[in-house]
Amino acid sequence: MDWLSASPVTWYDALFVFLWGVVLMLVVLGFVTYAIYFERKVIGWMQFRRGPNRVGPFGLLQTVADILKLLIKEDTIPRKADRLLFVLAPVLAFIPSFAVLAVIPYTQKLYFADLNVGLLYYVALSGISTLAIVLGGWASNNKYALLGGMRSAAQMISYEVPLVISVTGVVLMSGTLNLRGIVDAQSGGWFWDWNFLPQIIGFAVFVIAAISELNRTPFDLPEAESELVAGYHVEYSGFRFAFFMLTEYVYVYAIAGLATTLFLGGWHAPAPFLDFIPGIIWFALKFAFIVFFLFWLRATLPRIRIDQLMGLGWKLLLPLSLANIFLTALFYELFQR
Amino acid sequence: MSGLTFNFDGGYAAFFAFAVLIIAGAVLMISTSKVVHMVMSMAAVFLGVGGMYILLDAEFLAFVQVLIYAGAISILMIFGIMMTNHRDAAAEAVKPLKETLAAVGALALFGLLFYAIRDADFADMGGGTLVPEEDNTAAIGMMLFHNQVLPFEIVSVLLTVAFIGAIVLAKKEAE
Numbered sequence: 001m002d003w004l005s006a007s008p009v010t011w012y013d014a015l016f017v018f019l020w021g022v023v024l025m026l027v028v029l030g031f032v033t034y035a036i037y038f039e040r041k042v043i044g045w046m047q048f049r050r051g052p053n054r055v056g057p058f059g060l061l062q063t064v065a066d067i068l069k070l071l072i073k074e075d076t077i078p079r080k081a082d083r084l085l086f087v088l089a090p091v092l093a094f095i096p097s098f099a100v101l102a103v104i105p106y107t108q109k110l111y112f113a114d115l116n117v118g119l120l121y122y123v124a125l126s127g128i129s130t131l132a133i134v135l136g137g138w139a140s141n142n143k144y145a146l147l148g149g150m151r152s153a154a155q156m157i158s159y160e161v162p163l164v165i166s167v168t169g170v171v172l173m174s175g176t177l178n179l180r181g182i183v184d185a186q187s188g189g190w191f192w193d194w195n196f197l198p199q200i201i202g203f204a205v206f207v208i209a210a211i212s213e214l215n216r217t218p219f220d221l222p223e224a225e226s227e228l229v230a231g232y233h234v235e236y237s238g239f240r241f242a243f244f245m246l247t248e249y250v251y252v253y254a255i256a257g258l259a260t261t262l263f264l265g266g267w268h269a270p271a272p273f274l275d276f277i278p279g280i281i282w283f284a285l286k287f288a289f290i291v292f293f294l295f296w297l298r299a300t301l302p303r304i305r306i307d308q309l310m311g312l313g314w315k316l317l318l319p320l321s322l323a324n325i326f327l328t329a330l331f332y333e334l335f336q337r
Numbered sequence: 338m339s340g341l342t343f344n345f346d347g348g349y350a351a352f353f354a355f356a357v358l359i360i361a362g363a364v365l366m367i368s369t370s371k372v373v374h375m376v377m378s379m380a381a382v383f384l385g386v387g388g389m390y391i392l393l394d395a396e397f398l399a400f401v402q403v404l405i406y407a408g409a410i411s412i413l414m415i416f417g418i419m420m421t422n423h424r425d426a427a428a429e430a431v432k433p434l435k436e437t438l439a440a441v442g443a444l445a446l447f448g449l450l451f452y453a454i455r456d457a458d459f460a461d462m463g464g465g466t467l468v469p470e471e472d473n474t475a476a477i478g479m480m481l482f483h484n485q486v487l488p489f490e491i492v493s494v495l496l497t498v499a500f501i502g503a504i505v506l507a508k509k510e511a512e
Contacts, residue, residue, distance in 0.1 A: 085373065117396045117474055124400040127408030131380065134415050138373060150419065153412060177474055 024101060024112065032249040033063045039295045046299040073238040081235065082139040089136035090236065090243035096125040096132075097250040104257040105180045107267045107279040118179040119171065122258060123164050126213070129247060130156045133222075136244070137232035148231030151306065152222035156213055158310060162317035163209035169202040169328040170195050170262050179258075183266030190272065194265035201324040203263045205317050210255045212313070215248065216294055218301040219309060256290040264290075352392055359385035376414045383407040397474040 037052065037060065044051025052059035077086055103118035105111035115121055130153050137149015171177055173195060174185030186194045196203040212219040222231040233244045260266060264286045267279030304312075362381035369375055383406035390399035481489050 082371070082373070085377070088377075115396070117400050120397065120400040120404070120474075124404035124408065127404055127412075131408065131412055131415070134412060135373070135377070138415070138419065146419070150416075153416070157409075157412065175475075 020112065025098070028098065028101065028250055028253055031253050032246060033067070035249055035252060035291060036063045036066075038291075039298070042292065042295045043299040046296070067242065070242040071239050075238040075240065076235075078141060078235050080141045082141065085135050085139035086235075087240075089132050089139055090240045090247075091132075092135065093129045093132035093247045094243050094250070096128040097247045097254065100125050100254050101250070101257070103179055104254070104261060105183060105266065106283050108180075110280065111180060114180055115178065116181075117177045119167060119177045119182070119262075122179075122254070123160070126251070126254070127160065129251070130160075133232050136236070140232075140235035142235050144229045145232050145234045148222050148229075148234065152215065152232050155215070155219065155221060155309060155313075158313040159209045159212035159219075159317070162205050162313060162321045163213060165318070165321040166202040166205035166209060166324060167262055168321075169199045169324045172325070172328045172332065173198065179261050183261050183268070186265045187268055189268075189275075191265065191270035194263065194268070196263040199263065199324070199328070201320055201327070205321045205324065206259065206263065209313075209317060210259065211294065211297065212309070214251055214255060214294070216252075217298040218304050220303055221306055221309060252291060252294060256287045256294075259290050260286045348392060351388065355385045355388035355392070358382070358388070372418050373415065376411055376418065379414075380407050380411040383411070395473065397477055 040062070041051040041059075052062035055061040055065045077083060100122045102113040103111075103115050103121050105114075133156070134149045134153045137145045137147075137152070140146070170182060174182045176182060176185070182195075191197075215222050233241055236244060260283060265282075266286075267283045269275050269277060269279075269282055359382050362378045362385060365378035366375050366382065369378065384403060387399045387402040387407065390396075390402055
């Protein structure tokens, strides 16, 4: 770690790092606030409703009001809960979700950490949130919370496997785990140089597994209100509950950023003559499309059953993603020596 | 960083943070009474060890450590604990003889490991050496799939056998 030991840490450096962290945090909080608003508006629009339109112009302050309500709510901790873990779980869920954002590159110049194992870093840290969810469910000392936590963990572990294997094809194609390197490898000028076409199987598996990792419809079983009350966070209220919700939406941000960088060419324009538009705009457009896609699915699809979920993960997505690696490797071995 | 001059740079700060995490986790692991708390302390140790690997320029190893140990193994243990449904064990009466023997055993194990690690010659592994470079993921891959491909394949066969064995055992129990 030359960069770490090269010079003594000055207060200036520490302040610099801290301030950039704060900037990213504010951006993410802004995203989460308006993603929730956007989600409710989009779903309302798809269901011929108006969505939130009372608080502020066009209902723009609705989410702010909701968050304020959560923050001033009474914080309850069940008497028989495991107090320490109950308090720790939301924090432990949130920290990795925010930490993974560090490796996502926005443009050629704008990125937070240029890690040469960036993809692995993302995968490794996001696994810790699963641990936090199980802990939250267990610490609540409530059977519904425990069942919800177990389901959630089973689902997230089952889908983490195809998720990781599906991106291996991308890693094979670009020869690096560095997310900036992966985007650079897609710089052909045209949109068919992006990874989503050559890696179409990997992309499909990635999208399905990612939705499941996010616990969103049609895979929102951990929250199945009709059977599980509310899942692993039944006993949580106030700002601790807000932390779990925040974690979910920060992961939406992270997955949208990851899908953009891995499969949709990051900051590259879809055609050479569109290069004059700055990369950050392209990144934002692709990012917004993925976020919209998630909301669109939520308004369209019903929730699937737990056995269907497990069957899909292990019997379809896993073999498909393995076949994808095999095909990619075979192609490179035969044609690209 | 020569001699005794103490140069407080980022590396040192990170080293102390991770060292505190590891030691605190290890002590808590022994001193807490609830099994789930023990698993959590152990997860903290795993994370700290991952951090140490980063300080040693082994990023690939570090994040694999976090992925496998702090993530997968901890969750596996928590699942195991929840499935077995036991109560918190009451503190057993401590037997002095047993405790002394355990202490001797632990010290002997430490001595053995310490000696073996000090004595090991990592430069000569029988199949080429790993040259740490900018991208050590690629270097590890090259080494695993060129020089060490046979041990690698044997390990994967072993794991598959264990996996199938576990399924067979679970099936038998279910019937």
